Amino acid sequence: MNTMFTQGPSLISRLALALFVSALMIFVDHKYDGFASIKVYLNSLVSPLQYVASLPGQLLSSSAQRFTSHQRLLEENAQLTLQAMSMSEQLQRFDLLKAENERLRTLLGSPVNAPTEIMVTELMAVDNNPFSLQIVVDKGAIHGVYEGQTVLDDKGVVGQIMQVGTTNSRVLLLADITHAIPLRNARNNVRLVANGSGQIDELLLEHVAHSADLRVGDLLVSSGLGDVFPEGYPTAKITSILRDESRPFAQVTATPIAQLDRLRYLLLLWPEDAPSRPIMPDAENSQADFATNGAEQ
Template identity: 70%
Template sequence: MNLNFSVGPSLQHRLALGLLLSVSLIIFDHKFNGFGTTRVYLNSLVSPLQYLANLPGELLSASATQLASHQQLLDENAQLTLQATLMSEELQRMTFLKEENNRLRRLLNSPTNVNIRKLVAELMAVDNNPYSHQIVVNKGTINGVFEGQPVLDESGVVGQIMQVSSTNSRVLLIADITHAIPVRVARNNVRLVATGSGSLDELHIQHVPHSADLQVGDLLLSSGLGKVFPEGYPVAEITSIVRDESRPFAVVRAKPIAQLDRLKYLLLLWTDEQELPEPEEIEQ
């Protein structure tokens, strides 16, 4: 067995020698800064390795920041979307309330006689019979409502009460074929009778002589005859006049002033001779 390669200092001696050299080099470097230049080169050499070692951490940190920013933006966007939705709902509600307020103001400021008392009613139902134009309102005998009572909206005459129960009433619209109302022309006081045609946007003017002084656009007001509708309320506007000498009377059509197809709030009227019962003397 060849032992030439095994001859040398023992491990203990090598360790002691290494420690001695290390301590000597540390003392030498500390006292005389003998390895300053070498340390600079070594740091420069190791610097790329340090950057490479830190790169995964930097990438993870940047990714986490980006994800956090993206999630924050998503949260803020969701919050803003919710706020916009709530504001939109409030805006729609405010618009509806504004329209309702304007409608009530117009209704209460309708051109009624100062001595006529009035009661605001609200539409409850519309008759689904295609051959009849009737509606139901939420006022009845407990409110003093009576048969034949005139009914208006904010624009003009709507109809009259035809049936009354304790808490609601049925209104016959002026467009119903069974309804007739005496009117006069606002321009010259010519007296006529307007009857329902069965269509919500048209009335017939009955028994008009060919020589009658009528014009398209003439406003028809309630004449007060018959003591059902007080005088002076807008009823309709003449839309067409056909004077055919082969017929005994002219064919006259008019459009109701009241918006019969979009009723919401209505006005019930009492004349001077009628008293509104207590306790609801005037309800608005």
């Protein structure tokens, strides 16, 4: 057996010596600050190791902070989107009510019926049939959506729900050739009916008398007749009027206010007499509360 490592002082003696030397060095350093220069040197020598040791923690902390900031921005963006959509819906009504207040002061006892609840929905798909203008949105029967429900964007009326699935619904756009909506001129209350032309940016006003007081640029709003679209929402602007006496009616075209070719976020309206009420999943309750409160104010 090799006894090289067993030679010399015993382990207890070595321990005692080490403790004595340690205590002596602590005393000298405390009383006389004798190791100041050595400390500086050792700190300089160890600092790169300290930096390397703390680097993973710093990277993890930075990544977590960035992820939190990104998540917060997404939540704020979603909240602001809801707020903008809710405010645009109210603004559409307020502009009309202001004009009506100036012209119909004696009829303030008959206010426009406002929807009591709204819900934001998002575009999922666009129908690729060239002869049909329809879209699919991400709200369906489980959210309380019903057939014939009014759909808006942040500008005006988009169309109505024509088919309801469990989790999504199909929307028939204003400009579809099979769609018609009763309107009235916001300037003078002349009542009209607008049919879709099959073109995304054009509506046809049917059976307009040559003597009708219409002008290019007139704003047309939903009249509320037919009990489908609530009264008072911007729908179209007159773009051309052709009065050919050889024809029984004037040829009038209008452009939808809603940007039917740029839809993303939309509003679903539930008037007071709607056949169903909005139903929101638990994860969306806060958004539903926000939308409902915004519509009621």
